[in-house]
Amino acid sequence: MAGSKYAYVRNFELPDPLLPGTFMVFRLDGHSFHRFSDEHNFAKPNDIRALQLMDRAAEDLMDQYPDITLAFGESDEFSFLIRKSASLYNRRHSKIVSTLTSFFTSSYVFRWSTYFPDTPLKYPPSFDGRIVLYPSEREVRDYFSWRQTDTHINNLYNTVFWALVQQGEESTTQAHATLKGTVSKEKNEILFSRFNVNYNTLDARFRKGSTIIREEIEEQLAQESPTDAPAKHLRSRTNPHTRTVVLHCDIIKDEFWDARPEILSS
Amino acid sequence: MAGSKYAYVRNFELPDPLLPGTFMVFRLDGHSFHRFSDEHNFAKPNDIRALQLMDRAAEDLMDQYPDITLAFGESDEFSFLIRKSASLYNRRHSKIVSTLTSFFTSSYVFRWSTYFPDTPLKYPPSFDGRIVLYPSEREVRDYFSWRQTDTHINNLYNTVFWALVQQGEESTTQAHATLKGTVSKEKNEILFSRFNVNYNTLDARFRKGSTIIREEIEEQLAQESPTDAPAKHLRSRTNPHTRTVVLHCDIIKDEFWDARPEILSS
Amino acid sequence: MAGSKYAYVRNFELPDPLLPGTFMVFRLDGHSFHRFSDEHNFAKPNDIRALQLMDRAAEDLMDQYPDITLAFGESDEFSFLIRKSASLYNRRHSKIVSTLTSFFTSSYVFRWSTYFPDTPLKYPPSFDGRIVLYPSEREVRDYFSWRQTDTHINNLYNTVFWALVQQGEESTTQAHATLKGTVSKEKNEILFSRFNVNYNTLDARFRKGSTIIREEIEEQLAQESPTDAPAKHLRSRTNPHTRTVVLHCDIIKDEFWDARPEILSS
């Protein structure tokens, strides 16, 4: 066959299977999103449109890949849990990490104008992806606890920081200096005493991040047109009996997991 | 610090550096593009708009990543050569493969409406990516010869196949049967005798694929506004003295490479 | 420093850590041991000296590496379970697989003359090693069940085969033909009806392989000289309060594991 003398170059493509029987966590991070958010005038400390767009791209990804049982996002990052029995793309590392990153990115750009109707996209945003394997449920739980704790730390800092800048008329340099070395309690006090803000009453979305799960839907609802579904609920194209639901709740305590054993099951 | 009891989960993220001193070839393939091209009514056997959009996303990627010295594309795939001395993202495998796939995908969706002004995108398309390492120039040359030979084989087949269907009024099943077991010469004869088409006079873009290189630009031109540049030439944002150029030429023979030693140099 | 212009070559040595939190199974196989056993006149179907030498090298390895909690051997292979929390050599793959294979080999040659006092070693024997990661206890149990089942299958076959050859005066070709397609029950019947051998009464070492565990030793015994210890019990040099014990028992059923929870614990 023509071309066969060159086909040996395929032998340099090496297999890269991920260990079976382990949970995969696929995490995406926005690439240079500091600049991207500036160029597109994201509100500070949190831009609700940008967060909802992230959630929507994550829901699209979950809908496309039934092996994803859970997603958690904050800011410009999202983590997805892939069940440990998944044989997705024969568990080939490059294939999974590139395809999932590609699809999420594609959805983000595709849906941009829905969430930012008045802000044209100036240039194509990108994300990096990685996969981390966890052998046991304990480590998966701790991974998501780590991300939600991080959400809390970052959001508290950013909330106070932007209050100091936007309402307190400090420069960004001053605001960083003001916060340097402060613990959570002190940040809460600054918020309350200077800006009359009780941190715990802020939108749970900002404080807790977005947790996306799948939900069974009732037979009747399954027969309705997907467009009737409530906005927060994305009916699955791949399985009409489930839909994704975005929650803003605690995922560190046992309660969340005890109520949803299917997330960690094979 | 809050969260530190969970931070151990980071230890499960393992290093994945690619061997130094080797050429990287990064290849993208459209994911389920058979369906995607049907849903968006791509012309058969070649849709010039779709090919130009692929080229443009490839040029965007080259502009973003100066370590890419060459790109070659056909149909819904593109290959990029990354210089062997590149220290891009410290040569971390997942980081490179996910970020480049993401950026290409993003550009593809971002620029869709420019190339398909009358065809709204129905859903987000995705690509998979992979990286193959080649130790020597010989193997890199053979890799690109392999892809261009593949372009020829596929395009000749598709050209005759769609002539049989569109003009010869064969069903797709019949057309496959007609072509089964034929060699190149016979396919050329069918084209010529039944459809009066001389394959060698068809658009070189279809027969040779798209080869994208960088070109130095003259001082004067470098000072003009980028928008004055010819359509086929993408002025680099990262280096105002180079621009990318899309060629449709032979890259199997020595001539192409002898004229451009910088493609393979460190 | 002299030499520093060459030191860059160290950058080509890539990290190869094994995933944390997983059990490692390290398995050794004799390299070309068919020839080796012929050249050194091993008894067929089982050479007790050769098996005891394997056991002893395995005990030496366990004594050297406290992270090994269990070993199982048959014929010219041995498998070792390394606890999932082990940080041995920072879990570097090449370091572990090469060092453990080297030490086992070294012990095998070092102790050869003890077990084969009348058979000089003709040439240096070698082993290959590999490490397989298992995320959960279930898989570890199944791995060892797999090896012990294999022991049974191989030993039953070999026992009948060599009975046919040594006592039944069949050629090896005839013996293979006689056994072709037979199931266990039929092999047992051949043994019993033709050679008056009840397979289940044969030495458990041959039927069950060798299982090596660690055992706590009583305070008094710990103070005795190691040379007083029974032959089958190797006092640990690294921990005077434990010794290795070679068993020939069932490790497929729960009983073995239930009685020794420390084997699978962290």
Added chain:
Amino acid sequence: MAGSKYAYVRNFELPDPLLPGTFMVFRLDGHSFHRFSDEHNFAKPNDIRALQLMDRAAEDLMDQYPDITLAFGESDEFSFLIRKSASLYNRRHSKIVSTLTSFFTSSYVFRWSTYFPDTPLKYPPSFDGRIVLYPSEREVRDYFSWRQTDTHINNLYNTVFWALVQQGEESTTQAHATLKGTVSKEKNEILFSRFNVNYNTLDARFRKGSTIIREEIEEQLAQESPTDAPAKHLRSRTNPHTRTVVLHCDIIKDEFWDARPEILSS
């Protein structure tokens, strides 16, 4: 088949092929050889018996593996160059690194009594092994230059150090202090002025390490019995027309390599 319900555990054994078309350097290092050399009373700074035993094990390994074209050793380490076209064990990483380390170790123990007839081996010594891939000849040359430069640095230091201790009656602590911060020239001067030793006249084996190559042998010699061959020349069992030769020469300059193009050729 019995056992088939457990056979799934084999799926956890992942492929680990090394990139084709690259040189492999396999390096061995003695494991805890500081203690091993003390326990077996190795002469300081160099024990000629120990070095010759290392050389012999290296020759055995080269004889066993025709894909090795060059070896270089110093002290308790040895490096082996494996040709880039080698398909040894299908280039499986664990298989190669474990088997070669095992064989070298085995030969070392097997031949111990030949080189140390009056020093019984007290316990089994072990080595660790690793494989590093190099894409080009330049890097291979630089690798071996790095090792030979290291040989020089270490041997000069050790020669002066042990002269200070053995003849200068310094303690080891004093000797280290005396040498701290000295450059090569100063070390040479100490040797010459205090101990009347001209470093450059010391045995080349100590200063240059051991380089082992293959040599074609003349037809006549090839027909002689291997036992007639000079002691330094190991007739190959796998190829009667070659033998290994141990040299103590410069391998940094071009001369060595220009005279032996077969070392780097495919």
